[in-house]
Amino acid sequence: MDFDFGRSPQLMTQRVRAMFPWSATTPTEPVGALIRTHRAIHTSAEVQAIRKAYTVAERMHRGQMRKSGEPYITHPVAVAKILAELGMDTTTLVAALLHDTVEDTSYTMPQLRNDFGREVALLVDGVTKFDKVFYGASAEAETIRKMLITAGQDVRVLVVKLADRLHNMRTLDARSTASRARIARATQEVLVPLCDRLGIQALKRELEDTVLWALEPETHAKYVAYVSHRPQWMAYLQSFVAQAEATIKAAKIPARVMARPRHLFSIWKDTAAGGYAEPHDLPRILVLVDGPETECYTALGEIHGRWRPVPGRFKDFIASPKNNLYRSLHTTVVGPNHQQVEVLLRTETMHRNAEYGIAASYRFPVRENGSTAGKAARKTRTDATRAEHLAWLHRVVEWQADAVDPAQFLDSLRCDLTEAQIHVFAGQQRLLLPAGATPVDVAYALGEAVGSRCVAASVNGQLAPLSSLLDDGDRVEIHTAAPGRTAPDGSPIGPAREWLSFVRTPHAQLHITRYLDEQEADAEDEGPLPIGVRVRLGRAAVALALHHRERGLADEEPLVKVAAQLGLPDVDALFIAVADKTIEADDVVTRLIKTVDEFTASSAN
16 A cells, blocks of 8 residues: 655655564653763764663563652662763663663562673673672671672772662652661762762762751751842852953963852851851852963962962872772952952862762773874773772772671771871882771781881881871871791781771771681680671672672572571571581582572472
């Protein structure tokens, strides 16, 4: 049959849509807005995987509702949209759409891996929570531990988690007051510091503002009202921007100047820290230099030449970057009408990194144009920057293995994330340590063998007590005893208990505690560990073995069956046997997998 499409354009449109239901022009495509956002940044992105992921997620979540009453699928789509706006790659968006399927539906990890590949499966597994039935009170800590370990393989796990939490914070009003406070405190204690360490200020600002809203709703409302009613303040700021731009332009420095108002949480924090009765919010501008970093210092000279700088308010984060590699010059000057104005100066590249942090390498990938040598050099710089950016994460992945107790691990992580940071130098190494760190922390940062044999230290060429507080930029030399050497009384040389009173890093604390416990156990010839500790150790060993097999348990029923197979009275006895090494964790997991798979096969038949 022939159709006269010239006389029936509507019919033609219907036929085309029927042939290409996922056409980018289809206004009803569920992920149309997501794809447009993604392609606005990554113009050549292949998006079929995004459409496939949405189809699977929508089918698996169908019938599930959020606390707000909305269909559950709106959540993964919103998380993916946040990541698309951030500039993350297609794989991350696919993982975001699927991130709750394994945890909340019948979709299994093997199915997901088969449908979307190992890369997406790794990201989804990294953000999938451990079951509270199996892990009990330690579920939250063990989930965070697993997430960080997985992030050591692929940092995008953390970026997905941050976007997930941001959308949950945006929709927190559907929760009870108690739930809002609990989620907000967890966000403030762990996820906001993680976001800061990753340098993603574009997400951190909104996370902090939503935390303030959840924990201090009246204070939040007060600052919203303040920000909404400051026309004179904004007029002054715009006038100062124009004057600063003219000053820098006259010096022939290519740059953009713009207003940079603070977000609500930042204003509230500065007000509280300064003890002010009313919101304390200095006008602030940003100077973006289009050129080498030396031009930032030239522009700074022009600003200081025009307006008097405020003593003690200059910070050089270009020469000494923050722990998240944030680089910028900060100064405060006395502007017109004796009003103090904060000025930030940085290059365009520094600004990208300040806004997007670790996500910048995905939003602004290494381009393929230019010579082979040029591309290789750019990739080397990008890889080196990312490695330096994630040095803290690798350190956490190392010491978490020594934190057997989940609560101890979570407490140590909170301290590690919230501490201010300093850089110290040991030989050719530059170490990032918490403020208040000591030479003993440096020794353990260089390795357990160095820490356990540390006997003295020099700071900036002078002998110093091991409890000395280090300053940013200090040079530290650790003096160690020869292996096997003993003290004058014949006792082995090693960590002293008083070290625990001054070391700051979790890595050092854990190694010292373990060494002292072993020494005391040897000296007192103690019997086996307490039953509760052995149960916890055995449970952790089985959980780790399951994780290595990329498996999980929905409940403890398979463990009960395995315990019975082995002639043990209950699950706790099974865990004790694993802790005592009478049964290997891998053998238990092999039996578990067989039990679960046989049950699944019989149910299918």
